[in-house]
Amino acid sequence: xxxLLMLHSIVRWIIVVVGLVATVKFLIGLVRRSAxxxxxxxxxxxxxxxxxxxxxxxxxxxxxxxxxxxxxxxxRIEHAVTMFIATGVxxxxxxxxxxxxxxxxxxxxxIGTLVLIYIGVSFLPGGWSR
Numbered sequence: 345x346x347x348l349l350m351l352h353s354i355v356r357w358i359i360v361v362v363g364l365v366a367t368v369k370f371l372i373g374l375v376r377r378s379a380x381x382x383x384x385x386x387x388x389x390x391x392x393x394x395x396x397x398x399x400x401x402x403x404x405x406x407x408x409x410x411x412x413x414x415x416x417x418x419x420r421i422e423h424a425v426t427m428f429i430a431t432g433v434x435x436x437x438x439x440x441x442x443x444x445x446x447x448x449x450x451x452x453x454x455i456g457t458l459v460l461i462y463i464g465v466s467f468l469p470g471g472w473s474r
Contacts, residue, residue: 352401356465359394363458368393370451375449380446388437388450395434395457399427419467426464433457 357396369434373384406424410416436453443449 345405345412345466348401348405348408351359352398353393355401356461358390359398359461360392360458362387362391363454363461367451367458370454374445374447374451378447380450384385384446384450385437388394388453389458391454392431392434392438393420399431401431419423419469423464426460426467428445430457430460431462 352365368388369384374380387419403422406416406420433453434457436456437446437450440446440449462472
């Protein structure tokens with residue numbers, strides 16, 4: 345079980361790094377009014393894919409620990425719900441792929457997801473120091 349939690353924690357930091365890289369890349373694209381190219385779509389898709397992986401790892405941990413005797417305290421439920429919403433927000437660029445300004449949609453999705461991740465991790469005992 346410790347391995348699953350460790351993997352979940354490592355993926356969290358990968359998501360933060362990819363999210364920050366994507367934020368800078370999409371902000372530059374927005375300012376320069378560049379075309380949203382294949383690399384941008386890949387970065388956006390990669391970010392949402394990492395969020396899917398993270399949510400799956402977290403859900404497995406949530407269920408195994410919860411039914412294994414630790415129960416479902418409020419902080420775990422709050423964390424899970426917040427991260428479920430964050431995962432949905434991360435998919436906004438795919439949902440709005442016909443938008444006129446794809447950089448604005450992708451940038452908003454990345455920033456919104458990172459804010460929700462910050463809030464969601466803050467619900468946990470120990471928060472970001474875990």
